[in-house]
Amino acid sequence: MMPGTMTRLELRANLSLASIFGLRMLGLFMIVPVFAQEAAHYPGGDNTRLIGLAMGIYGLTQAALQFVYGLASDRFGRKPVIVAGLLVFAFGSLVAAVAPSLLWLTVGRALQGAGAVSAAVTALLADQTRDGVRTKSMALLGVSMGLTFALSLVVAPVLAAWGGLAAIFGLTGVLALLGIAAVIWWVPPEPALHRQQPGGVLAVLRLPDLLRLNYGAFVLHGVQLAMWLAVPAMLVQAGLPPSAHWQVYLPVLVGSFVVMGGSFFQLEKRGWVRGAFLTSVALMGLVQLGLWWQVERQPPVYLVGALLFLFFYGFNVLEACLPSMVSRLAPLQTRGAALGVYNTLQSLGFFAGGLLGGWAMQWGGAQALFAGCGVFMAIWLLLAWRMQIPQVQALQAQVKA
Numbered sequence: 585m586m587p588g589t590m591t592r593l594e595l596r597a598n599l600s601l602a603s604i605f606g607l608r609m610l611g612l613f614m615i616v617p618v619f620a621q622e623a624a625h626y627p628g629g630d631n632t633r634l635i636g637l638a639m640g641i642y643g644l645t646q647a648a649l650q651f652v653y654g655l656a657s658d659r660f661g662r663k664p665v666i667v668a669g670l671l672v673f674a675f676g677s678l679v680a681a682v683a684p685s686l687l688w689l690t691v692g693r694a695l696q697g698a699g700a701v702s703a704a705v706t707a708l709l710a711d712q713t714r715d716g717v718r719t720k721s722m723a724l725l726g727v728s729m730g731l732t733f734a735l736s737l738v739v740a741p742v743l744a745a746w747g748g749l750a751a752i753f754g755l756t757g758v759l760a761l762l763g764i765a766a767v768i769w770w771v772p773p774e775p776a777l778h779r780q781q782p783g784g785v786l787a788v789l790r791l792p793d794l795l796r797l798n799y800g801a802f803v804l805h806g807v808q809l810a811m812w813l814a815v816p817a818m819l820v821q822a823g824l825p826p827s828a829h830w831q832v833y834l835p836v837l838v839g840s841f842v843v844m845g846g847s848f849f850q851l852e853k854r855g856w857v858r859g860a861f862l863t864s865v866a867l868m869g870l871v872q873l874g875l876w877w878q879v880e881r882q883p884p885v886y887l888v889g890a891l892l893f894l895f896f897y898g899f900n901v902l903e904a905c906l907p908s909m910v911s912r913l914a915p916l917q918t919r920g921a922a923l924g925v926y927n928t929l930q931s932l933g934f935f936a937g938g939l940l941g942g943w944a945m946q947w948g949g950a951q952a953l954f955a956g957c958g959v960f961m962a963i964w965l966l967l968a969w970r971m972q973i974p975q976v977q978a979l980q981a982q983v984k985a
Contacts, residue, residue: 590717593772597712598724600770601705604666606728607759607766608673608701612642613736614752616812617829618744625748628686632813633942638690640809640938642676642697646931654703654924662708662774666701666767670760673699677757681750692753699760700931703924710911710923711775722908729903731841737833741826794913794922796971797906798929800865803964804902806933807868807957810941811895814879814950815888822885832889840896848901861905864898865968869961871895876954 590598615622616639623635657665673696680692706725713721743751819829851860874891907926914922944953 590713590720594713594717594721596770597709597772598721600766600772601709602724602728604670604763604766604771605702605705605725606732607763608670608699609729610732610736610756610759612696612756613733614740614743614756615639615749616733616740616809617737617816617826617833618740618752619749621816621826622744622749623686623689626683626686626689632946633939634686634690636813636938636940636942636945638686638693638938639813639942640935641690642693643805643809643931643934643936643938645694645697646700646702647928647935649698650700650703650928650931651921651924653700654707654921654927657704657707657924658921662704662711663767663771665704666708667764669699669701669704670764670767671699673701674757674760674764677753677760681753681757683750689749696756697931700927702930703927706907706911706927707923708771708774710907712772718908718911720904722904722911725903725907731837733833733837737830741830745827791913793971794910794925796967797910797913798926799967800902800964801906801926801930802933802936803960804868804899804906804933805930806937806940807872807960808899809934809937810944810953810957811875813938813941813945814953815875815892817950818875818879818883818888819885821882822888824885832885832892836889836892837896840893840900844897844900844904848904857905860901862965862968864901864905865961865965867894867898868902869958869965871898872954872958872961876951876958879950879954 619635619639623629623638628634653665653669676692676695676697676699678692679695680689683689683692706722709721709725710718740752743755747754816826816829819832820826824832848860851857871891871894878887878891907923910922910926940956941953944956948955
């Protein structure tokens, strides 16, 4: 078998876990393009800071529990932790679906975030794949996230027009229950290599390169969420109604995945991961600069689409690189904890993106928001410049061929 080719068990693990990841993220993503407008109809919805809080608070509760879930998966197994998290997520979706006010909507979003299974899902995928195919495996998780995001942009306006946020959150709860079924009956049995081997938490926090990656996760997802407080309005100003925004989002997302798949993995084979990684960070920063420059000029739809294409190309590369790098740098017995810390910073990024993005919009409008995002990206580029990119290690017999 070629070193970069997945075994049948690895492929099954990828498809099943990507479907679980995608089902959960679909429920979260569906609210992104419509939340700001729909939440305005709730009592208290005239305050953009409160809307930003409600949009991003699930990231705060995820951050509070993601590390706990990762540690628990090291000790008790990945599957039980994933099932428990999806049950909490489904309950939060129910609360949000019946929420009578923005306050209760925020409570439901917080409960959704408490179902913080990302670390356990990523750790299970790392357990079931060899080092030589792990970046590709993580990229497939990113693809599932991107495709569900694209699907959400098509489905969300239709659902919102039919039943508001209640319909979206109701579907979200159903999707979480389907994810539980997939964990029980489709995901391959988890290996026992992580059982009864809890490592020291401090070992995860002592590696400088892991800290740089964690900061990157924070910035990457904070910027991603914050942008959506301003990008939809730019498209409306360009003459595209919200119900037609998918006509920009869908080709941009699909095109960025195609270009990323045709370029990044070739660069990785040639050992040029560092260059691709740093270029992607810089590219996302330049996109923020471009959006800042154009937001008051009412740019045409094609220009906004071009900037979003560049953003998502960089985002897809980094979304594949970061968790793969974390899984390589972390000691085997603390892999769940390391990915828990990584996902904690990722979740804090979501929360900060919603909260700080709402404040920036309230204080200085979209220009302030994009300027702030650009500053955070520039700091990341400076921190990442000196880090050592982990290379693919010798293949280990962690899964059966």
